[in-house]
Amino acid sequence: xxxxxxxxxxxxxxxxxxxxxxxxxxxxxxxxxxxxxxxxxxxxxxxxxxxxxxxxxxxxxxxxxxxxxxxxxxxxxxxxxxxxxxxxxxxxxxxxxxxxxxxxxxxxxxxxxxxxxxxxxxxxxxxxxxxxxxxxxxxxxxxxxxxxxxxxxxxxxxxxxxxxxxxxxxxxxxxxxxxxxxxxxxxxxxxxxxxxxxxxxxxxxxxxxxxxxxxxxxxxxxxxxxxxxxxxxxxxxxxxxxxxxxxxxxxxxxxxxxxxxxxxxxxxxxxxxxxxxxxxxxxxxxxxxxxxxxxxxxxxxxxxxxxxxxxxxxxxxxxxxxxxxxxxxxxxxxxxxxxxx
Ligand code: AMP
Ligand code: MG
Numbered sequence: 001x002x003x004x005x006x007x008x009x010x011x012x013x014x015x016x017x018x019x020x021x022x023x024x025x026x027x028x029x030x031x032x033x034x035x036x037x038x039x040x041x042x043x044x045x046x047x048x049x050x051x052x053x054x055x056x057x058x059x060x061x062x063x064x065x066x067x068x069x070x071x072x073x074x075x076x077x078x079x080x081x082x083x084x085x086x087x088x089x090x091x092x093x094x095x096x097x098x099x100x101x102x103x104x105x106x107x108x109x110x111x112x113x114x115x116x117x118x119x120x121x122x123x124x125x126x127x128x129x130x131x132x133x134x135x136x137x138x139x140x141x142x143x144x145x146x147x148x149x150x151x152x153x154x155x156x157x158x159x160x161x162x163x164x165x166x167x168x169x170x171x172x173x174x175x176x177x178x179x180x181x182x183x184x185x186x187x188x189x190x191x192x193x194x195x196x197x198x199x200x201x202x203x204x205x206x207x208x209x210x211x212x213x214x215x216x217x218x219x220x221x222x223x224x225x226x227x228x229x230x231x232x233x234x235x236x237x238x239x240x241x242x243x244x245x246x247x248x249x250x251x252x253x254x255x256x257x258x259x260x261x262x263x264x265x266x267x268x269x270x271x272x273x274x275x276x277x278x279x280x281x282x283x284x285x286x287x288x289x290x291x292x293x294x295x296x297x298x299x300x301x302x303x304x305x306x307x308x309x310x311x312x313x314x315x316x317x318x319x320x321x322x323x324x325x326x327x328x329x330x331x332x333x334x335x336x337x338x339x340x341x
Contacts, residue, residue: 003165010034010174013129017172022136024170030054032146032160032171035069036127036178037098037200038153038300039160040143041168042069045079048110051142057167059149065115066142067100067183068122071134076122079140081106087188090209096126098179098200102187113142119189129174145182152238152300152335155180159304180297181327186213198327200296239307242314244336249273252317255340256280259315266309268302268316270295281315292324299328303335 008017024031030043030053041058043050045068055062070076073091077084080103084091087101105120114120122140125131134141145153146160154160155177164171184199184206192212195203207213243259245252253276256267260281267277270289277283284302287294306314316332319325333339 001166001169003168004170005161005173006170007173008034008129010178011128013132013174018129018132019136021170021172022133025050025133025137025141028053029169030057031168032164032173033130033133033141033143034127034172034174034177035125035130035143037125037181037183038155038177038179039146040069040130040141041146041164042133042141042143044137045109045113045140045142048112051110051113054142054144057164058144058147060144061149062112063115064144065117065121066113066144068109068113068120068140069130069134069143070122070124070140071131073124075134075140076124079106079109079120079122080104090186090188093209094201095124096131097124098126098183099123100183100185100197102185102189102196104189109140119187121185123183127174127178129172133172152303153182155297155300159301162304176297178297179293180300181324181331184327186210190214198330200293200324200327202323203326204323238303238314238335240309240311240314241337242303242306242316242335243338243340244316244318244332245340246318247341249276249317253277253280256315256317260313263313264311265313265315266306266311268314270317270319273317277317289319292319292328295319296324296328299331 006017025044028047028050033040043054068079082104100121100123102119102121105118147154148163157173179200184201185197187194187196192214193210195215245255257280265281267281267283269277271285272289274283274285286298319328321329
């Protein structure tokens with residue numbers, strides 16, 4: 001299949017380009033589009049055939065539900081069977097933005113999209129291209145991240161091209177995704193509400209809005225019992241063995257030294273620790289410890305690059321689990337083949 005690649009301005013998208021992409025969705029096709037978190041692989045959520053294509057193209061297990069992307073509160077309300085205005089403080093503060101809220105599903109949404117669940121994850125993206133696209137379709141867009149299942153989520157144009165060129169008829173490309181980590185997911189159907197996946201909106205920010213929010217165990221450790229079906233899958237697995245070392249710099253240096261003996265390895269670390277680790281093995285700097293959003297932005301690209309560097313082993317130091325650091329560590333834990341505590 002030929003993939004039409006349409007470059008579009010991320011801030012002021014032109015009508016012609018986005019209309020072209022929307023016409024593919026209207027025909028029941030599945031396309032790649034940018035969001036502020038990561039690139040999405042989207043199809044008309046009300047068209048079961050289109051939804052089937054999403055699972056097939058990604059190789060995503062059908063018991064892993066898809067999130068619905070909307071372009072207005074009215075559209076969000078159509079997806080839910082309960083009054084979403086009950087959560088207006090949360091919604092008014094966080095939407096549009098990188099947060100997915102789980103509500104009871106309306107009958108309009110096919111069960112196929114939610115993998116048989118009676119609940120639905122709804123996201124109202126802030127990215128102008130995503131919003132315009134959904135608006136033109138006039139229906140919610142079901143979309144997981146636009147990577148092949150198991151690979152790190154795509155944050156750059158080259159990532160989606162690498163994974164999906166020839167598998168979709170159209171890609172809307174707008175450069176690097178501004179945040180680089182998938183949305184924060186909050187389950188509002190639980191009492192108290194639960195954080196199912198940490199993301200760009202930090203738990204500290206959320207707890208200000210939802211004082212009874214619980215951090216579900218699966219938010220920090222995917223190995224515990226899955227709350228949502230998709231959580232049982234290992235994610236983001238680079239082709240190279242990745243060992244995550246939990247602990248301070250001294251511990252990370254000692255373990256890295258031992259682990260990398262006789263191996264061709266690379267160490268993922270922050271700028272501030274690069275010099276110390278470089279005595280042991282080549283380093284891949286993720287960003288400054290004082291700017292964790294920069295680390296988040298670079299993480300998936302770095303994980304993808306591991307398979308291209310020809311190393312036998314990758315080692316990562318750990319990062320403070322506060323703010324977006326909780327999401328960074330959540331993704332690193334999911335990517336790691338081994339964790340040294
Ligand atoms: P992705 O589409 O790869 O960004 O992942 C979406 C995540 O949201 C997966 O972990 C899904 O299991 C989860 N998810 C989607 N819909 C629901 C739902 N209704 N209830 C709980 N989790 C959900
Ligand atoms: Mg994904």
